[in-house]
Amino acid sequence: MATVTLKPTKTPEIMLEGYSITPDAFAGKTPAQIAALPAHEGKIHVTLGDFFAVTGESGATAADTNILIAGDCSRVKYIGSKMTAGTVTLNGNADMYVGGWMKGGKIHVKGNVDSFCGIQMEGGELLVDGNAGNHVGCAYRGDWRGMKGGTIRIRGSAGNDIGTFMLGGTIIIEKDAFIHVSTHAEGGTVIIKGDVEGRVGGQMVKGDMYVLGKIKFMMPGYQKVGTIEKEVDGVTATFDHYIGDLGERHGKSRGQIVYANLYLKAAA
Amino acid sequence: MASGEIIIKGGYVVDPTRKIDGDVSDVAIRDGKIVDKVSSSAKVIDAKGKVVMAGGVDVHSHVAGPKVNVGRLMRPEDKLLSGFCRSGMAQKNGYRMESGFSIPSTFKTGYDYARMGYGFVMEAAMPPLHSPHVHEEIHDTPIIDEAALPVFGNNWFVMDYLRKGEVENTAAYIAWLLKATKGYGVKVVNPGGTAAWGWGLNCISLDDPVPYFETTPREIITGLLKANEYLGLPHSMHVHQNDLGNPGNYKVTIESLKISEGVKPRNKFGREQVLHSTHLQFHSYKGENWGTFESGAKEVMDYVNRNKAITIDTGNVTLDETTTMTADGPFEHHLHGLNHLKWANVDVEMETAAGVVPYVYDPNIKVCNIQWAIGLELALFAKDMNRTFITTDHPNAGPFTRYPRVIKWLMSRKAREATLGSFKHKDKVIEATHLHSIDRELTLFEIAQMTRSGPAKCLGLSNLYGGLAPGMIADVGVFDLNYKSMPSDPDKIESAFQRAACFIKSGEIVVKDGEVVSNGHKKTVWVNVNMAENPQVKRDIAQSFTKDYTVQLENYSVRDYLAPHPYVINVDVEA
Numbered sequence: 055m056a057t058v059t060l061k062p063t064k065t066p067e068i069m070l071e072g073y074s075i076t077p078d079a080f081a082g083k084t085p086a087q088i089a090a091l092p093a094h095e096g097k098i099h100v101t102l103g104d105f106f107a108v109t110g111e112s113g114a115t116a117a118d119t120n121i122l123i124a125g126d127c128s129r130v131k132y133i134g135s136k137m138t139a140g141t142v143t144l145n146g147n148a149d150m151y152v153g154g155w156m157k158g159g160k161i162h163v164k165g166n167v168d169s170f171c172g173i174q175m176e177g178g179e180l181l182v183d184g185n186a187g188n189h190v191g192c193a194y195r196g197d198w199r200g201m202k203g204g205t206i207r208i209r210g211s212a213g214n215d216i217g218t219f220m221l222g223g224t225i226i227i228e229k230d231a232f233i234h235v236s237t238h239a240e241g242g243t244v245i246i247k248g249d250v251e252g253r254v255g256g257q258m259v260k261g262d263m264y265v266l267g268k269i270k271f272m273m274p275g276y277q278k279v280g281t282i283e284k285e286v287d288g289v290t291a292t293f294d295h296y297i298g299d300l301g302e303r304h305g306k307s308r309g310q311i312v313y314a315n316l317y318l319k320a321a322a
Numbered sequence: 323m324a325s326g327e328i329i330i331k332g333g334y335v336v337d338p339t340r341k342i343d344g345d346v347s348d349v350a351i352r353d354g355k356i357v358d359k360v361s362s363s364a365k366v367i368d369a370k371g372k373v374v375m376a377g378g379v380d381v382h383s384h385v386a387g388p389k390v391n392v393g394r395l396m397r398p399e400d401k402l403l404s405g406f407c408r409s410g411m412a413q414k415n416g417y418r419m420e421s422g423f424s425i426p427s428t429f430k431t432g433y434d435y436a437r438m439g440y441g442f443v444m445e446a447a448m449p450p451l452h453s454p455h456v457h458e459e460i461h462d463t464p465i466i467d468e469a470a471l472p473v474f475g476n477n478w479f480v481m482d483y484l485r486k487g488e489v490e491n492t493a494a495y496i497a498w499l500l501k502a503t504k505g506y507g508v509k510v511v512n513p514g515g516t517a518a519w520g521w522g523l524n525c526i527s528l529d530d531p532v533p534y535f536e537t538t539p540r541e542i543i544t545g546l547l548k549a550n551e552y553l554g555l556p557h558s559m560h561v562h563q564n565d566l567g568n569p570g571n572y573k574v575t576i577e578s579l580k581i582s583e584g585v586k587p588r589n590k591f592g593r594e595q596v597l598h599s600t601h602l603q604f605h606s607y608k609g610e611n612w613g614t615f616e617s618g619a620k621e622v623m624d625y626v627n628r629n630k631a632i633t634i635d636t637g638n639v640t641l642d643e644t645t646t647m648t649a650d651g652p653f654e655h656h657l658h659g660l661n662h663l664k665w666a667n668v669d670v671e672m673e674t675a676a677g678v679v680p681y682v683y684d685p686n687i688k689v690c691n692i693q694w695a696i697g698l699e700l701a702l703f704a705k706d707m708n709r710t711f712i713t714t715d716h717p718n719a720g721p722f723t724r725y726p727r728v729i730k731w732l733m734s735r736k737a738r739e740a741t742l743g744s745f746k747h748k749d750k751v752i753e754a755t756h757l758h759s760i761d762r763e764l765t766l767f768e769i770a771q772m773t774r775s776g777p778a779k780c781l782g783l784s785n786l787y788g789g790l791a792p793g794m795i796a797d798v799g800v801f802d803l804n805y806k807s808m809p810s811d812p813d814k815i816e817s818a819f820q821r822a823a824c825f826i827k828s829g830e831i832v833v834k835d836g837e838v839v840s841n842g843h844k845k846t847v848w849v850n851v852n853m854a855e856n857p858q859v860k861r862d863i864a865q866s867f868t869k870d871y872t873v874q875l876e877n878y879s880v881r882d883y884l885a886p887h888p889y890v891i892n893v894d895v896e897a
Contacts, residue, residue, distance in 0.1 A: 197399035198663060303662070 077140025377797025556782025
């Protein structure tokens with residue numbers, strides 16, 4: 055494994071579109087070649103070298119390449135987007151679309167991320183130590199094909215629209231979330247360890263949701279069917295089991311209608 | 323309009339209008355027109371070893387207007403990662419950004435057509451009430467000349483006149499509406515069915531009653547055919563038949579086409595057909611349901627081949643993710659029920675309706691594969707290529723940017739077999755279609771008939787577009803194909819037609835080596851009918867605007883400034 059280090063040297067005036075910051079683009083390139091990779095600042099064509107000092111060396115393939123970003127990227131978008139292997143470690147914050155459309159590998163952001171992290175993700179692992187903005191692991195605007203696989207873990211809290219149109223994979227929010235969780239989802243698992251304001255599982259067809267805190271406003275389309283003890287992400291608790299969204303179409307399996315499941319931690 | 327002289331030298335010229343098939347000759351251009359010869363100072367374009375054809379003419383494409391825009395608005399994902407929005411060259415040269423795949427921006431629409439060497443495009447369905455918007459978008463689409471067909475098949479005036487058998491009044495109304503909307507001809511979409519949709523119903527057969535109006539699709543088609551010929555319009559009635567997209571619909575299709583028997587073409591534009599049947603692929607289905615779904619292309623084309631009063635376009639499924647949009651409101655609701663994707667539905671008061679639903683023609687789904695085969699079969703069964711045109715009913719069966727791929731499939735059995743061989747359900751598809759047993763490979767001459775001379779004649783524009791005779795508009799494409807030694811790799815046919823080596827639009831070089839080099843000088847073509855005033859129709863229109871419409875008559879018409887570069891075709895109707 056070889057590591058390429060990017061050290062931010064300049065704050066972009068307009069958000070920098072850093073779609074080239076992936077192990078796939080860096081693999082097999084010298085620091086000079088990496089510095090020459092394209093990026094956009096608005097409509098202006100720039101290079102990564104205009105904003106970062108590049109040192110270290112890349113591996114022959116994406117899987118052999120680690121990227122360490124030694125500084126803040128609050129104004130850099132698309133870090134690790136579409137990556138298939140390797141790792142990206144960011145010692146700071148990132149702007150939107152971190153790990154969007156990623157297929158494999160691992161991204162670790164030690165600060166906060168803005169919206170659209172992990173959208174339409176297909177595989178791999180995205181770990182954020184801080185908070186996330188809106189649209190964590192959701193579908194691109196207008197699209198009906200959301201996150202298909204992989205894991206997103208946000209150690210802090212997240213905003214609205216988590217896992218919209220989700221088809222597979224796992225999203226874990228370790229603190230609180232705002233509104234719209236798993237809207238339109240047809241698969242996958244969302245675990246929220248803190249509280250949620252509301253609109254959990256609206257128009258959801260299939261899939262699972264766990265809420266370990268409280269839901270302030272429950273959706274009317276969910277019906278309690280029982281109480282169950284379950285282990286989820288290392289926590290064992292008693293959950294009230296709800297099914298829904300009763301207003302949405304649902305498929306059948308072995309003659310039984312398959313609903314989405316909401317497991318809400320039972321009051322002590 | 324460029325006034326400079328251009329000579330395209332030494333190419334293999336393919337021009338069905340003059341029966342020229344691959345002769346090496348020069349094409350001379352002056353003042354935007356094809357001429358016999360030019361002076362020695364003319365700009366020389368070397369076309370040696372390349373094919374030279376007239377600019378393409380698209381008879382049916384949804385490229386401007388409210389439903390295209392609804393598609394753009396409801397599908398931001400169609401723009402993601404498509405187009406050349408960041409092309410450094412476009413930016414440097416001052417061209418507009420391009421975006422969208424199945425519903426491209428107006429700029430991308432114009433540029434993509436030009437890159438494929440197309441010079442004229444017919445917007446296939448204009449809701450009359452929204453014609454100002456259609457013309458605004460047409461004006462915003464660079465390079466290509468365009469016209470638009472207003473829809474009449476579910477119009478309250480038309481249905482009211484035709485249930486009483488009043489063809490002359492219908493004709494007078496058509497004449498007024500063409501003028502008001504700067505329209506080109508008579509389009510009919512699911513006659514009666516879209517009006518019935520207002521009651522949550524549809525008209526599946528030709529004799530299904532239209533609620534309230536007490537007429538039938540058969541009466542509407544018959545009446546509009548007669549009214550069209552009464553006026554002597556350049557184009558014939560242009561129909562999207564009833565029961566689109568359902569297994570077993572080929573019977574209704576043939577029945578609808580038969581209505582044209584006995585109606586004679588009457589016009590001064592060289593048009594020989596009285597009925598243009600559009601996107602026939604969607605109307606050539608056999609079988610009882612989707613499980614027993616199979617091709618009805620043979621039955622339909624056997625009829626079309628016999629009846630010279632009909633022209634058709636194919637509506638080829640291209641196996642892409644696309645966006646369906648049609649004035650056939652009930653069909654879009656039906657489609658939404660099949661694929662559960664997002665659905666938009668709009669009613670246009672007094673006139674029509676529209677629906678929009680995204681659709682994925684998945685190569686792994688048998689029905690989509692059979693649809694793909696049917697579209698190709700229609701062309702391969704056709705006997706008269708001057709009556710058979712290539713379309714994808716853009717964007718319904720696929721985006722227009724796939725025409726080169728359709729051409730590849732039609733010209734190369736090898737290419738067809740490669741696609742067929744890639745299907746998961748190959749054997750079932752072969753069983754349900756004829757394609758595998760068809761050896762025919764179309765020639766460049768036949769492709770030129772289907773995309774140039776044929777559609778131009780069908781639209782009554784054969785004196786302007788679709789050929790290279792002196793006096794015609796100088797739309798000339800040069801394609802990187804050697805007529806004498808066509809490539810053994812069919813993909814090279816596709817790439818040659820995708821990006822013309824050179825395209826000259828109205829005497830101006832607009833594309834060079836596949837890149838747009840000019841925004842051109844486009845025109846909007848419309849038909850102005852001059853006829854004696856019909857007091858009853860005039861009164862009916864005035865009354866309806868007072869009573870029914872939400873707009874005033876004075877605010878209805880398309881203002882001249884919305885079509886600032888018109889080319890008006892005058893039609894004089896003798897009393």
